[in-house]
Amino acid sequence: MKQQPAPKFLVLGVGNLVMGDDGVGIRVVQQLQREYRFPKSVEIVDGGTLGLDLLPVLEGRSHLIMVDAVETGKEPGTCVRLAGEELPIALETKVSPHQMGLKDLLSVARLMGQAPGEMVLIGVQPGSIEMGTDLTHEVSLQVETMKGAVLKELTAFGVECRPVSRAVNVCRD
Numbered sequence: 001m002k003q004q005p006a007p008k009f010l011v012l013g014v015g016n017l018v019m020g021d022d023g024v025g026i027r028v029v030q031q032l033q034r035e036y037r038f039p040k041s042v043e044i045v046d047g048g049t050l051g052l053d054l055l056p057v058l059e060g061r062s063h064l065i066m067v068d069a070v071e072t073g074k075e076p077g078t079c080v081r082l083a084g085e086e087l088p089i090a091l092e093t094k095v096s097p098h099q100m101g102l103k104d105l106l107s108v109a110r111l112m113g114q115a116p117g118e119m120v121l122i123g124v125q126p127g128s129i130e131m132g133t134d135l136t137h138e139v140s141l142q143v144e145t146m147k148g149a150v151l152k153e154l155t156a157f158g159v160e161c162r163p164v165s166r167a168v169n170v171c172r173d
Helices: 020-035 051-058 086-090 097-111 143-156
Strands: 009-014 042-048 063-069 079-083 118-124
Touching (some): 009 143, 020 042, 020 063, 020 118, 042 051, 063 143, 079 086
């Protein structure tokens, strides 16, 4: 009996760090990279505004978790989890130019047979996407929630997410 290859997970943060709340996806993945250790089957990627340039990163992935600001029409700071057929609909209303690239990326990946079988978007309704590097108060309050949602998704698929030890190293003579 042929053994199935190990699942390959991609956590992809997208957005623009100089457009206010649009940078929330990048901030979440940066925190995950700093604060957790993941098995080799998981890659955490800062996708920035790369759009179609991310196509090679999707290749061979079984699961994709995207983290981004997403226009939902709800109150700023409202978190959402979207999956399957909800994704193309959610990306119809773009928050910023990179989202058209994200929609195109997923469409091209499907056409080429490279789309991950499981795709989830962890998103938050932005309050402001004006030029600036700060998140609005409502969105900054949701960074921990979004990080927790990503960890919950990975854990549901059996992935062990280990926090980085915060122990202080003590030198002894």
